[in-house]
Amino acid sequence: MSTKGRPDPEQLLRQLQAEEQYYRRGRLKIFLGYAGGVGKSFRMLDEARRRRERGEDVVVGAIQPKASREADALLQRMLVIPQGSVGGVPTMDVEAILRRRPQVCLVDGLAYDNPPGSAHPKRWQDVEHLLTAGISVVATVNLQHIEERREQVERITHKHVTETVPESFLRNADEIEIVDAPPDFALQRGPNPLFVNGTGSPALSPQQLSELREIALLLAADVVDFQLEAYLARHGIQQLWGTCERFLVCVSPHAEAAKMIASGRRNADRFHGDLFVAYVNRPDATPEERSVLERNLEEARGVNARIEALDGDDPADAIIEFARAHGVTQIFVANLLKSSLWDRIFGQPLDHLIRAAENIDVRVFPA
Amino acid sequence: MSDSPHRGTLKIFLGYAAGVGKTYQMLDEAHKLKGEGVDVVLGYFEPHGRKDTITKAEGLEVIPRRKVDYRGAEFGETDVAAILQRRPQVCVIDEFAHTNIPGSEHSKRWQDVHVLLDAGINVLTTMNVQHLESLNDQVWQFTGIRVRETIPDWVVKQADEVVMVDLPPQALLNRLMRGVVYTPEKAQQAMENFFKESTLVALRELAIRQTAHEVDVRHTVQDETQGAETSGDDHGSAASPRTRSRECILILITEDPSSAALIRRGKRVADYLQAECLAVCILRDGNLQNIAAAQRETVEKHMKFARNLQIEPSVLQGDDVAQTLVEFARSHRVTQIFIARPQQQKWPLALGRGLVERVVRLAHDIQVTIVAERRR
Numbered sequence: 196m197s198t199k200g201r202p203d204p205e206q207l208l209r210q211l212q213a214e215e216q217y218y219r220r221g222r223l224k225i226f227l228g229y230a231g232g233v234g235k236s237f238r239m240l241d242e243a244r245r246r247r248e249r250g251e252d253v254v255v256g257a258i259q260p261k262a263s264r265e266a267d268a269l270l271q272r273m274l275v276i277p278q279g280s281v282g283g284v285p286t287m288d289v290e291a292i293l294r295r296r297p298q299v300c301l302v303d304g305l306a307y308d309n310p311p312g313s314a315h316p317k318r319w320q321d322v323e324h325l326l327t328a329g330i331s332v333v334a335t336v337n338l339q340h341i342e343e344r345r346e347q348v349e350r351i352t353h354k355h356v357t358e359t360v361p362e363s364f365l366r367n368a369d370e371i372e373i374v375d376a377p378p379d380f381a382l383q384r385g386p387n388p389l390f391v392n393g394t395g396s397p398a399l400s401p402q403q404l405s406e407l408r409e410i411a412l413l414l415a416a417d418v419v420d421f422q423l424e425a426y427l428a429r430h431g432i433q434q435l436w437g438t439c440e441r442f443l444v445c446v447s448p449h450a451e452a453a454k455m456i457a458s459g460r461r462n463a464d465r466f467h468g469d470l471f472v473a474y475v476n477r478p479d480a481t482p483e484e485r486s487v488l489e490r491n492l493e494e495a496r497g498v499n500a501r502i503e504a505l506d507g508d509d510p511a512d513a514i515i516e517f518a519r520a521h522g523v524t525q526i527f528v529a530n531l532l533k534s535s536l537w538d539r540i541f542g543q544p545l546d547h548l549i550r551a552a553e554n555i556d557v558r559v560f561p562a
Numbered sequence: 563m564s565d566s567p568h569r570g571t572l573k574i575f576l577g578y579a580a581g582v583g584k585t586y587q588m589l590d591e592a593h594k595l596k597g598e599g600v601d602v603v604l605g606y607f608e609p610h611g612r613k614d615t616i617t618k619a620e621g622l623e624v625i626p627r628r629k630v631d632y633r634g635a636e637f638g639e640t641d642v643a644a645i646l647q648r649r650p651q652v653c654v655i656d657e658f659a660h661t662n663i664p665g666s667e668h669s670k671r672w673q674d675v676h677v678l679l680d681a682g683i684n685v686l687t688t689m690n691v692q693h694l695e696s697l698n699d700q701v702w703q704f705t706g707i708r709v710r711e712t713i714p715d716w717v718v719k720q721a722d723e724v725v726m727v728d729l730p731p732q733a734l735l736n737r738l739m740r741g742v743v744y745t746p747e748k749a750q751q752a753m754e755n756f757f758k759e760s761t762l763v764a765l766r767e768l769a770i771r772q773t774a775h776e777v778d779v780r781h782t783v784q785d786e787t788q789g790a791e792t793s794g795d796d797h798g799s800a801a802s803p804r805t806r807s808r809e810c811i812l813i814l815i816t817e818d819p820s821s822a823a824l825i826r827r828g829k830r831v832a833d834y835l836q837a838e839c840l841a842v843c844i845l846r847d848g849n850l851q852n853i854a855a856a857q858r859e860t861v862e863k864h865m866k867f868a869r870n871l872q873i874e875p876s877v878l879q880g881d882d883v884a885q886t887l888v889e890f891a892r893s894h895r896v897t898q899i900f901i902a903r904p905q906q907q908k909w910p911l912a913l914g915r916g917l918v919e920r921v922v923r924l925a926h927d928i929q930v931t932i933v934a935e936r937r938r
Contacts, residue, residue: 224730370730375773405781412726412774416767423763430760438700438767465834467774525931530922549903549918549932554703556827558898558931559922 221331223322224370225305228337229411230404233376235335236303240269242333243301247273254297256325256332257287257318259304273301284310289321292330299331306340306358319360336360338411351406352399362414366421373415375408413467440468443518444500444527447474448484452491455527455560460498462525472500473517475510511548518555525556568682571722572675574658575688576776578769579762580610581743582729584688585656589618591686592654596622605653605678605685606640606671612742622654630663637663642674645683652684659693659711672717688727691769694718695871696830699823704764705756715833716872724776726769731762775834809837812896813868814887815875816843817857820902820935821864827933828900829871840894841868841875844886848879884920891928898929 224242228235236259243253255275276295279288286309292300302325307318315321322332339348342359349355365371399407420439444459446452456472463470472495474488495502507513518526528548549557577584585608596602604624609616625645627638639662645653655678660671668674675685692701695712702708718724729737738749738757813828815821825841832839843850843861850858865875880886891899901921922930 370732372730372733373726373728373770375726375728402781405777409774409777409781412770412777415728416770416774419763419767419770423760423767426760426763438704438764439771462835465836467771467778530926530930545922546919552903552932552934554934556931556934557903558929560929561925561927 219329221326221329222370223326223331223368224333224372225365225368226333226335226372226374227365227411227415228335228374229407230339230399231337233374234263235337235374237263237266237269238372238374239301239303239333239335240266240273243273243299244269246299252298254292254295254300256289256292256300256302257304257307258301276300281310281313286310286313287318287321289314289324292325293328296328297330299333300325302332302334305334305336305364306360308358317358317360319364336365338407338414341365341414344410344414347410348407351403351410362418365414365418368418371415371418373412375412416467439522440466440525441471441521441523442466442468442525442527443471443473443514443521443523444495445473445475445514445529446488446491446495447529448480448488448491449529449562451529451562453494455529456491456494456498456500458560459500459527468524470498470500471503471517471521471523473503473505473514475505475507475513509547511545511551514548515551515555518552523555525558526552527558527560529562530559570679570682570684572679572685572687572720573723573725574718574721575686575727576724576769576773577688577690577727577729578692578765579690579734579757581734581737582727584690584727585609585612585615586618587725587727588654588656588686588688589615589622592622592652593618595652601651603645603648603650603653605645605655606657607654608656610743611745614742623650625653630665632663632665639663639666640671640674642667642677645678646681649681650683652686653678655685655687658687658689659713661711670713672713689713689718690765691772692765694772696826696833697768697772699826700768701765705761707756714871715829718776719779719833721776723780724773726773728766728770731759731766734762735759779836809835809897810895811835811837811839811898811900812887812891812894813839813841813873813900814844814883814902815841815861815864815868816902817860817864818902819860820933822867823935824900824902824933825864825868825871825873828931829873831898831900831931837897839873840896841865841873842878842887842890843875844878844880844883846879846881848877850877884917884924887921888924888928891925896928898931899925900931900933903932903935 226235226238243255247253253273255270255273257278258270258275276288276291278285279291280286287302287307302318302322305319305322309316309318309321315324319334322334325332338344339352339354339356340359341362343362345356345359416439423438440463442459442463444452444455446455459470459472462468472492474492477484480488492502503517505513505517507516514526514528517523526548528545530545545559575584575588589607592602592604602622604619604622606627607619607624609619625641625648628641628644630637630639640655655671655675658672658675662669662671662674668677675687678685691697692705692707692709693711693713694715696715698709698712734743735753735757737743738753741749743749744752809832811828811832813825815825828841829839831837843865845853850861853861865877868875876890878886878890887899887901890896899921901918904916904918918930918932
């Protein structure tokens with residue numbers, strides 16, 4: 196993942212080109228909400244207001260018709276590029292925006308499908324076009340429209356969504372901002388002045404909204420984590436600490452790995468973290484050992500862990516090196532010592548692993 | 563906790579740095595409430611000289627601060643008595659993590675807030691994620707700053723609602739450069755320290771994940787209450803999978819300074835796993851009074867710290883720390899023992915002799931977590 200050492204000249208050139216491209220391209224900011232009515236459009240328009248006050252040339256490219264009263268008040272004072280029409284269906288007029296050449300264009304509802312015959316089938320592709328032309332875009336999108344999270348969301352809402360935006364589009368945005376107004380708790384708590392003004396979608400229960408809210412926050416955390424890694428890589432900083440808990444379960448042909456893997460999964464879920472399962476390749480393993488190991492790895496695949504084969508003369512070193520490179524915060528190992536094996540095993544790898552782990556926690560499991 | 567059926571609700575606006583807009587968003591909510599006819603007052607408000615925030619506070623009733631003289635200077639603190647007397651429906655109290663001036667009735671502002679909640683007043687407040695006790699070591703690791711004003715996690719857990727106030731770091735840095743957050747000299751200083759972009763990105767991720775966790779535990783609690791209703795009187799088998807697999811964590815407290823980080827880490831893991839959390843301190847004769855004064859002081863400090871995090875530590879008698887620890891763990895159905903990783907220089911050359919190895923060896927049926935030293 197992170198490459199150490201000096202960058203070579205070719206890498207520098209690529210970096211320069213990337214920077215040039217970066218400065219020519221418009222900047223993309225996305226407001227992410229977990230449901231309709233949390234106030235994304237308002238936040239976008241409010242940002243537009245502030246930018247205009249600072250002297251930026253802002254226009255509205257596309258806006259949802261039924262935003263809130265506050266949003267409408269802000270919209271009154273904005274310059275709106277009238278919608279165009281393709282085959283009689285009104286849609287964002289990309290050509291008109293390009294002709295107008297504003298500094299910033301607002302685009303509500305990134306996931307919108309353009310009418311057949313449009314230059315691009317998806318609105319987010321129009322946005323890409325504006326960005327390439329050097330126009331910055333402030334946009335909004337709802338969790339349910341993120342392609343990779345769609346199934347998860349549908350299991351909660353029981354509503355099928357066809358219009359989607361790929362998650363990679365979010366990841367590559369310059370900024371994402373989460374709009375995290377909590378759902379209207381008045382429904383379940385009775386009259387309470389703190390919660391009467393929520394504007395959650397009435398079609399969803401507070402429980403459903405709360406679950407969506409959690410998914411949206413975790414999605415935002417993933418995007419931010421991706422951006423943090425990119426930032427660290429750009430600046431050649433090696434990350435020595437984790438903001439996200441990452442669990443590494445070490446399995447061997449001997450260990451009773453199933454329990455450790457299950458525990459790893461549970462911990463990773465509770466911490467909303469990542470799960471790795473690693474084993475160290477041993478050329479001298481017997482066929483029987485190999486088949487036990489294969490069973491363990493099957494277990495790991497079953498819980499959706501990322502599986503890694505490690506090589507190295509010293510298993511402890513191989514594990515630590517992998518853990519460091521991947522920002523692991525907890526290593527799970529089996530306590531393989533049965534009295535007679537004590538010195539042979541504990542005296543070496545486990546002892547060494549605990550010593551070398553430094554800023555990583557080590558959890559020793561009974562075998 | 564109060565038995566009053568009308569305990570006030572607490573809502574926390576959580577951010578990751580000064581200037582992300584916590585106070586602004588809280589005041590915005592206060593205005594909305596007022597617009598709906600709710601009786602709202604500002605119990606404590608910290609404008610920090612920010613124009614937008616000051617404008618936002620206009621039109622809201624302010625309860626004047628209580629004047630406190632301390633070492634010849636005058637300070638203003640929340641006037642709890644005046645707020646109680648005024649009895650608003652909702653009270654806005656900025657900076658939840660604030661430490662009151664010595665001589666105040668409570669040393670922490672969150673304790674003042676608890677008084678208001680007990681009296682049935684709803685409270686809106688703000689805090690940054692780095693003030694959360696269990697994140698103290700992690701935050702120090704990547705900022706180099708030891709945050710002194712902390713809030714125990716259980717206090718935040720009791721809040722009815724935690725909302726994330728988000729702002730991308732680049733936008734925050736722009737605000738900082740425009741002088742919106744601090745004066746120019748202070749902004750320059752801030753950007754060299756806390757406000758480095760990588761630090762802000764990391765803190766932001768921490769805040770988002772913390773909010774996700776707060777949302778998660780809240781709807782999990784709802785799940786369980788709903789489950790209890792449907793399972794009715796079926797006591798024996800009604801235990802949810804989560805209660806059946808209940809974990810229990812045991813932390814070993816010593817006089818070593820690493821104990822504080824160990825307690826934080828153990829408690830954080832316990833909270834996330836919804837596990838019980840115990841702590842022990844093991845002494846040769848089981849009596850704190852019989853050890854050297856300096857040692858006693860640090861041990862007592864660590865035990866007090868544990869109590870602040872709602873862990874009740876026990877003092878045990880035992881000549882053999884590892885054996886006493888493991889026996890206690892076994893008799894209390896502990897599933898995970900937390901011990902500190904020994905310092906490099908203290909690591910014994912002879913194998914199998916050190917505490918860690920002894921504990922691992924004896925606890926052959928219990929998980930043992932050796933907690934990393936948090937270093938920079």
